[in-house]
Amino acid sequence: MSRSSEAESLLIRLLSKYSPSGEEGEAQEELFLLLVEKGFEKVRKDQAGNVIAEKGDGDRTLLFCSHIDTVPGQIKVRLESGRIWGRGAVDAKASLLAMALAASNYRSRGLRLVYSSVVGEESDSKGIKRLLKETSAPNYVLIGESTGMRAAAIAYRGSATVKVRVSTRGGHSSSPTEDSNAIIQTMRLVEHLRTKFTFSKDLFSNIGVSITMIRGGYGDSRIPDCSEACLNLRYPPHMGFEELSKMFSSSVENYIGENKQVLNVSQEFLDHLDGYVSTKDEAMINAIRNAVRKVLGRELLLIRKLGTSDFNYTGLQWGKPQLAWGPGDPSLAHSSEESISVEELTQGIKTYEHFLNSLASSVASQ
Numbered sequence: 001m002s003r004s005s006e007a008e009s010l011l012i013r014l015l016s017k018y019s020p021s022g023e024e025g026e027a028q029e030e031l032f033l034l035l036v037e038k039g040f041e042k043v044r045k046d047q048a049g050n051v052i053a054e055k056g057d058g059d060r061t062l063l064f065c066s067h068i069d070t071v072p073g074q075i076k077v078r079l080e081s082g083r084i085w086g087r088g089a090v091d092a093k094a095s096l097l098a099m100a101l102a103a104s105n106y107r108s109r110g111l112r113l114v115y116s117s118v119v120g121e122e123s124d125s126k127g128i129k130r131l132l133k134e135t136s137a138p139n140y141v142l143i144g145e146s147t148g149m150r151a152a153a154i155a156y157r158g159s160a161t162v163k164v165r166v167s168t169r170g171g172h173s174s175s176p177t178e179d180s181n182a183i184i185q186t187m188r189l190v191e192h193l194r195t196k197f198t199f200s201k202d203l204f205s206n207i208g209v210s211i212t213m214i215r216g217g218y219g220d221s222r223i224p225d226c227s228e229a230c231l232n233l234r235y236p237p238h239m240g241f242e243e244l245s246k247m248f249s250s251s252v253e254n255y256i257g258e259n260k261q262v263l264n265v266s267q268e269f270l271d272h273l274d275g276y277v278s279t280k281d282e283a284m285i286n287a288i289r290n291a292v293r294k295v296l297g298r299e300l301l302l303i304r305k306l307g308t309s310d311f312n313y314t315g316l317q318w319g320k321p322q323l324a325w326g327p328g329d330p331s332l333a334h335s336s337e338e339s340i341s342v343e344e345l346t347q348g349i350k351t352y353e354h355f356l357n358s359l360a361s362s363v364a365s366q
Contacts (some may be wrong), residue, residue, distance in 0.1 A: 024069050
């Protein structure tokens with residue numbers, strides 16, 4: 001069987017094991033058996049449900065890390081016009097599988113490889129938290145996340161979730177007053193925050209504001225007098241959570257001051273994770289640059305991702321050189337059109353393979 005056919009078959013099998021956060025067991029078992037079959041050493045599962053394995057040996061260590069869990073919402077798994085469809089095809093089972101297949105023939109005695117398939121990345125991040133507790137800091141970290149074939153990420157923004165409650169005096173729907181409608185006031189507050197948090201044309205440096213949940217109203221003749229929304233804030237690495245929370249409170253107070261005759265607002269931060277910018281390691285960047293050039297015949301782009309991932313946890317905990325790279329179009333992640341071409345999946349395997357061998361050779365020559 002050709003590498004392309006094998007990769008196609010294995011990804012379809014892995015996607016067929018539906019694995020939203022908290023339900024990763026069957027998919028992890030599938031991957032566990034594959035790692036054993038491919039000759040990985042010390043294949044094991046930890047208390048969180050992560051699957052971990054090793055290859056090669058040496059004084060220095062490279063961590064290959066990606067996640068098996070997906071967001072909820074099944075997509076019919078199928079091969080159609082050269083593309084493999086399924087929940088997790090982009091985020092992040094293609095990267096996870098490509099890393100495993102790329103390392104299957106790795107035999108270096110200069111650089112030890114630790115491969116980890118973590119759980120819970122899309123929810124409580126319990127997998128990466130457990131891995132950080134039980135694993136010694138590696139020398140290099142490569143996070144398997146879709147970045148597009150030409151790009152490797154060196155930075156991710158932070159993320160915070162805040163619950164906002166807006167109350168107004170309400171009224172009768174026969175004579176609606178928008179100022180008294182709590183839902184409309186919530187939407188206006190969000191637009192106010194977006195304006196306050198846009199500092200430059202560089203999106204990475206701004207604070208993104210997204211509504212992830214909103215509810216309110218009664219469905220009868222009353223204008224809603226209360227509304228509750230969850231907002232996800234994405235903030236740049238140079239800004240810590242304390243600064244973010246102060247800015248948020250100040251902006252909300254400013255909005256209340258402009259509308260104090262008609263509304264009250266309360267807020268509660270539910271979680272947060274700061275952003276991270278990796279140090280630039282010459283050996284690591286050259287290894288991924290050479291791999292992309294060899295497989296694609298194009299030059300590598302170093303990018304900063306607007307999102308947040310396990311990259312933040314490993315960076316903040318260990319502070320080691322790290323990159324995020326993986327096949328797949330990131331704009332399809334979490335969407336109903338999540339899919340990846342067989343060609344790009346195969347190119348992903350080759351790129352990881354060249355990266356691994358190139359970094360190992362560089363480390364051996366040091």
